[in-house]
Amino acid sequence: ENSSFSKLLVVLTLSGSGLVAYSEAQSSDIPISTEASESKKKKRVVVLGTGWAATSFLKNLKDPSYDVRVISPRNYFAFTPLLPSVTCGTVDARSVVEPVRNIIRKKRANMHFLEAECFKIDAENKKVYCRSNLDNSLNGEEEFIVDYDYLVISVGARVNTFNIPGVSENCHFLKEVEDAQKIRRTVIDCFERASLPNLSDEERKRILHFVIVGGGPTGVEFAAQLHDFVNEDVVRLYPTVKDLVKITLLEATDHILSMFDKRITAFAEEKFQRDGIQLKTGSMVVGVSNKELSTKQVKSGEKAVIPYGMVVWSTGIGTRPVIMDFMKQIGQASRRVLATDEWLRVEGSDNIYALGDCATINQRKIMEDVTAIFHKADKDNSGTLTVKEFQDVANDICERYPQYELYLKNYKMHSLVDLLKESKGNAVKDSVEVNIEEFKSALSQVDSQMKLLPATAQVASQQGVYLAKCFNRMEECEKNPEGPLRIRGEGRHRFRPFRYKHLGQFAPLGGEQTAAQLPGDWISIGHSTQWLWYSVYASKQVSWRTRVYVVSDWARRFIFGRDSSRI
Numbered sequence: 001e002n003s004s005f006s007k008l009l010v011v012l013t014l015s016g017s018g019l020v021a022y023s024e025a026q027s028s029d030i031p032i033s034t035e036a037s038e039s040k041k042k043k044r045v046v047v048l049g050t051g052w053a054a055t056s057f058l059k060n061l062k063d064p065s066y067d068v069r070v071i072s073p074r075n076y077f078a079f080t081p082l083l084p085s086v087t088c089g090t091v092d093a094r095s096v097v098e099p100v101r102n103i104i105r106k107k108r109a110n111m112h113f114l115e116a117e118c119f120k121i122d123a124e125n126k127k128v129y130c131r132s133n134l135d136n137s138l139n140g141e142e143e144f145i146v147d148y149d150y151l152v153i154s155v156g157a158r159v160n161t162f163n164i165p166g167v168s169e170n171c172h173f174l175k176e177v178e179d180a181q182k183i184r185r186t187v188i189d190c191f192e193r194a195s196l197p198n199l200s201d202e203e204r205k206r207i208l209h210f211v212i213v214g215g216g217p218t219g220v221e222f223a224a225q226l227h228d229f230v231n232e233d234v235v236r237l238y239p240t241v242k243d244l245v246k247i248t249l250l251e252a253t254d255h256i257l258s259m260f261d262k263r264i265t266a267f268a269e270e271k272f273q274r275d276g277i278q279l280k281t282g283s284m285v286v287g288v289s290n291k292e293l294s295t296k297q298v299k300s301g302e303k304a305v306i307p308y309g310m311v312v313w314s315t316g317i318g319t320r321p322v323i324m325d326f327m328k329q330i331g332q333a334s335r336r337v338l339a340t341d342e343w344l345r346v347e348g349s350d351n352i353y354a355l356g357d358c359a360t361i362n363q364r365k366i367m368e369d370v371t372a373i374f375h376k377a378d379k380d381n382s383g384t385l386t387v388k389e390f391q392d393v394a395n396d397i398c399e400r401y402p403q404y405e406l407y408l409k410n411y412k413m414h415s416l417v418d419l420l421k422e423s424k425g426n427a428v429k430d431s432v433e434v435n436i437e438e439f440k441s442a443l444s445q446v447d448s449q450m451k452l453l454p455a456t457a458q459v460a461s462q463q464g465v466y467l468a469k470c471f472n473r474m475e476e477c478e479k480n481p482e483g484p485l486r487i488r489g490e491g492r493h494r495f496r497p498f499r500y501k502h503l504g505q506f507a508p509l510g511g512e513q514t515a516a517q518l519p520g521d522w523i524s525i526g527h528s529t530q531w532l533w534y535s536v537y538a539s540k541q542v543s544w545r546t547r548v549y550v551v552s553d554w555a556r557r558f559i560f561g562r563d564s565s566r567i
């Protein structure tokens with residue numbers, strides 16, 4: 001690897017019209033064009049990825065004083081919540097993607113896209129090493145280096161196979177648009193194959209057994225889509241084999257959709273049973289061959305072998321190799337996910353931000369800070385605070401860590417404020433004591449309940465908007481910091497910390513029925529919620545072009561049904 005870099009075959013500078021590549025150049029000899037020198041004066045922001053986090057960052061970055069390089073192996077943004085619909089042709093693959101060049105073309109800022117994958121981040125020298133995925137794109141040399149002043153890492157995550165033998169080789173995944181297209185072709189393949197002569201009934205049954213591993217929102221939605229596709233469209237076209245179709249959903253825990261309210265879980269499980277989708281909960285996959293899955297019951301240890309025609313693996317996400325390598329460099333090797341602070345800055349490195357599925361905000365660090373705030377206020381080291389002191393501390397924590405606000409207001413602070421109102425005067429006020437240990441343990445319970453931020457498009461896109469706003473106001477906030485007081489060090493932080501607003505979550509269950517868990521624990525299930533799902537997803541499209549495509553795909557499906565040709 002080193003020898004290929006030492007050659008430094010390709011160094012890129014940028015002209016207004018695009019990239020200029022200089023072969024066999026040493027960095028000191030590089031002839032830099034006038035335009036390139038001008039753009040050198042601008043701070044260079046390198047954005048890795050074109051997914052939810054990166055796209056919302058780019059769309060909201062308004063300050064034209066940055067020189068932005070977007071690097072991703074994918075030259076488009078994909079609207080992932082509609083991928084399950086692509087698997088069955090409810091929506092066309094082209095309708096859920098938007099070329100990234102369309103997005104950056106509309107910006108006033110100086111933005112360029114490079115179709116390449118970053119395979120190494122050199123935080124010390126502020127460089128990223130990239131490899132083009134286009135054949136012979138750079139005269140046979142596909143690697144190049146890009147310098148940055150600020151790096152925004154938003155490369156998402158990869159599928160997690162948990163190193164179970166045979167999963168990578170034999171299962172389908174549902175992560176990218178290509179995956180969804182491949183699943184669609186395989187489903188139709190299975191029906192065509194099962195319709196061929198000279199097959200035993202046993203073999204036909206195996207071919208038409210579709211297994212989904214993972215009862216999270218994606219696995220459940222895919223199972224529902226597949227069931228609708230088979231029952232609404234395929235059965236009419238393949239009448240001879242329709243009765244042999246079987247859909248099985250395997251889940252290792254006791255329930256599907258366990259992150260949702262119990263009422264939604266119960267509704268989904270009952271609906272699937274009514275629809276004939278076989279649910280196998282408490283069942284873990286231990287191996288996959290090209291025709292069979294081996295499973296083990298979590299509680300009883302009972303083993304089973306399940307013949308299948310197609311398996312879709314949807315069990316969660318893992319860290320990308322480039323991120324694991326970077327984590328080792330910056331002393332985060334022991335962690336599973338890249339840790340940032342609440343300003344989305346990667347811990348242990350300068351001017352590097354990480355957002356979306358590839359990173360998580362470090363909760364442990366936050367707890368340490370909260371404890372430090374307490375100890376600072378507890379001047380006599382008694383382990384208790386007076387009400388006045390406590391209120392100052394609580395306000396401090398709320399400002400700095402808004403996620404505790406609800407707890408502090410609803411639980412301790414409110415009851416203490418009420419107590420104060422009822423009390424007769426200052427003497428009583430000051431005599432009320434708050435035990436720090438009790439309070440800390442309560443906060444850690446809040447912490448464990450909050451868990452880590454979920455890996456969703458909602459979080460990723462809110463983080464992108466937040467970071468773009470910080471970049472837009474970088475100079476202004478340098479002069480007039482608007483963030484909370486620093487716990488360690490003097491003055492205020494430049495920006496307010498990132499705050500996630502949960503807007504609710506959908507679980508489409510098929511048959512034009514959807515379940516939704518909305519803020520304030522509002523639950524809505526049924527046909528009307530399906531219409532809410534249609535309107536939300538139409539409104540969330542990144543462009544009018546995709547919005548029109550998606551809505552017309554839905555209309556086309558209502559009128560003509562789904563297309564079952566294998567293209």
Ligand code: FAD
Nearest residue numbers: 049050051052053080081118155156356357455456457458
């Ligand atoms: P991504 O959107 O995955 O983007 C990562 C980007 O990085 C891609 O452009 C990729 O090409 C690029 N990249 C990868 N490696 C490199 C590299 N080495 N160098 C440079 N670039 C790289 N969330 C919801 O909130 N609601 C839903 O209904 C929902 N449904 C989903 C359905 C499916 C089928 C899937 C797969 C996910 C769904 N999600 C949903 C989750 C959501 O898609 C993710 O949380 C979200 O995509 C994360 O955004 P991101 O920007 O971090 O990563």
